[in-house]
Amino acid sequence: MVVKVLAVDLGATNGKIYEVELREKLTVRELKRFRTEGIFLPGRDRDHFLWNLPKFYEEIESVLETSDTQSVGVDTWGVDFALFDERGRLISLPYHYRDIRTEGVMEKVFDIIPKKYIFERTGIQFMEINTLYQLYSMVLSKDPFLKVAKKILMIPDVFNFWLSGEVVSEYTIASTSQCYSVPEKRWAFDLLEKLSIPTEIFPEVVSPGTVLGKCRVKREMNVIATTCHDTASAVVAVPFEEEGIYISSGTWFLVGTELEEPLLTEEAMERNFTNEGGYGKIRFLKNATGMWLLEECNRMWKKNYSEIVEMAENAPSFQAFLDPDREEFLHPGNMLERIRSYLEKTGQRTLGGIGEISRLIFESLAFNSKWIVEQIEELTGRRYEKIHIVGGAVKNDLLMSFIADATGKIVVAGPVDATPIGNALVQFIAMGEIKDLDEAREVVRKSFELKMFEPKNPELWSEKYEEWRRYKGMRV
Template identity: 40%
Template sequence: MATRVYLAVDLGAESGRVMAGLWNGRKIKLQEVHRFPNGGVPLGGTLRWNVLGLWQSIHQGLTLAARQYGKNIASVGADTWGVDFVLLNRQDELLGLPYHYRDARTQGVMERAFRRVPREKIFAQTGLQFLPFNSLFQLLAWQKQAPQLLEAADRLLFMPDYFHWCLCGSRVAEFTIASTSQCLHPLKRDWNRSLLKALGLPLRLLPPLVQPGTALGPLRPEVAEGTGLRGVRVIAPPSHDTAAAVAGVPTAHTGKANWAYISSGTWSLMGAEVAQASLTPRTLAYNLTNEGGLDGTYRLLKNIMGLWLVQRCKAAYDAEGKTYDYAELVRLAAAAPAFRSLVNPDDPRFLNPRDMRVAIQEYCRETGQPIPRTAGELVRCAYESLALRYRQVLGWLEELTGQRMEVIHIVGGGSKSELLNQFTASACNRPVITGPVEATALGNLMTQVRADGEVRSLADMREVIRRSSEMRRYQPADLDKWDMAAARFAALAR
């Protein structure tokens, strides 16, 4: 058959890409068409997203794709990080630049919300872990700080939904991205209007929900003309990047709960694919979350701070002119003393510190541990601490699902970190299978392939990804040493 081409707009916290998936009926081949930077923009004491700049870069990427693949392109879909959103008025005008989830305005909002609706009731009605930047708390921050803008708003669109609006004019919310908001009912799989009403939030903002794989419409005429992409449809993929990444996990055990995944990057999203949301008191106590996946599945998972710790250490060195590349940092970490200092990666001080190195050092000082001074010691501390956090979360997942996780799949950019992969296998005492690096793009693209009638099921999608990807296996080692370190870590991360 002739090669058909599908396009994924994949936006992460640090960069965005337009990726092409070349489908030959058996395998899918990825090609990066255009890459561009992303990140929070400081503005007037706040932190925002430059959505207009992102749209301009997406438009450029689509133009390049049209020149390269022309009439072979069938469809395009976007995925991004979760929780953040734009507000549009009735005339579809953007009401301000959207806030970045690391903006400080949501500090203290959760506690104010709990005074109106108890924490346990919010969890029972949403199934989400409590993070200060969840969309629910961002809306409550708007309600307090800028009520006039909230009153002027007519429609809330999450970030990928907004770029779908840019592409084709749709004003809907894709289910998996909406499920990150803490505004959905986990059993009804619809907006939790009673909760939003109890918190005084306007219901008119809520867009209709659509499932991944839904055709949203053709490109706007001006977009088709400007890019050269005529006759191309917009298909909603799993629009939350983690949902797309989990759809892209090349497991042979779809439909079983005996494997775990880590989508590894700026954040580490560790979880299991389950059929129903877990709403038990233990799930709440562990602060795990239930987010929507493909085909009605749920992602029972924990947000872990991830490689953000290393990225921000590197940024601090870069600012001083000490430019380490990541390969050098890993080499230095491998040579540093083992299990010298550990931190809880999810301590709130690590969310957005001015200097990550100082934040790690202060944590170690406060907990009576040796203070990591060198780049190697800091990165080793971060890697070992992440691996031990994975071990802890793995135990919670096994308890909540009643299943032993026989293998851990690591996908995403962090799967390239051989040292962290080995630490994870050893800390968790489970085989680790890594790859594909581009699981998010593959999950996005294969959903479009399925919407085009080329494959039938999620299991079929994953079989294609296994055939199309390189993977590597890591076996546990040094178990006694990791057991001892785990006992120390448990005292830090209760």
């Protein structure tokens, strides 16, 4: 029997809707692609950076109306949320995690609750964009929306509600919020109460693979709460045969491994690692800047991606070094100017050409990946031979070879469409078509071509890595 599902994958830049068919192998067909970038809307005090969710819903609805698939699942980015009133109405467009409202808020939380206590309770990495700090920014500003809210839903939960009518939060997406206790598998109400965040607005949390009910757009179709965090879906599709490192590559680089239990040591906290929920596993990882730097630069260049890679390949190597995780690179804006300013402040040569800047970005992403992988091995006490890279960046052979050289490890690249594939695999498991996670990964291995990259010049990269480390975290 042929089984087909819809996988809706909403990223921070693009939304994509796929039809995934299961026979002996998986067949993936992209049905629609649309932009999901945030929008700036003027307010009395400043411009506010928001997500236009109703527009995204219209795009999804248009595909559902003509689909003949058995089910649909939605995954999105983490940390952001929307508030609903007592009638289930969206109170306002939700804020984008890159909005400036959380600047300085994390430190104010630490004045009330010790950092160590937050980590032990939640297991989650400290980032100013986390839901916890977004909510506390609303408490500090006495935001009236928080007072009238009756329910808070993470972004994929919003679409699950609009499609099925069920008001729940899915485990993997809830775990990104730092409002949820991954060790205890429940909302961390004690933290929320200390910060005067209303606890009654938090919904029931359900496991990935929960069938929520019939789709209100197309009654013949089930709505399934898949692994609703896009990284959790991507990791389901990582074709592991043994323990290893994964990098889910996109706007962000999510670099991690799978564990059976959260790793809550003080050292893990100090190195700012996170323990997010996965499909039957804990995703122990670090969120790092990914292709965001290139995406922002290309707003000005307006070049084809393959052209940029070719220019980077022909540019001289190791002309400068850059820490991609610096705070000044977090928010939208003139990234080219910010990179030039960074190079000037750190006493390095200013680069101007597209090839030079893009190569600098690719080399820096490779060095940063090595830096994180080394920490994972130290914290877990394990040595990993391979790095599996999935997501959009695997189309960039140059970057894949850089990561192999920088880390000195074999890189296995693919599949490109890991997030919708993982989304679909969880739906197939929920429908009883695939037995479990191991079988799902076996299906991935036999369905998609994987590329292997072996280190070619690890000695040179190791030497240059020591130079790069001088700039990691440098105060300027």
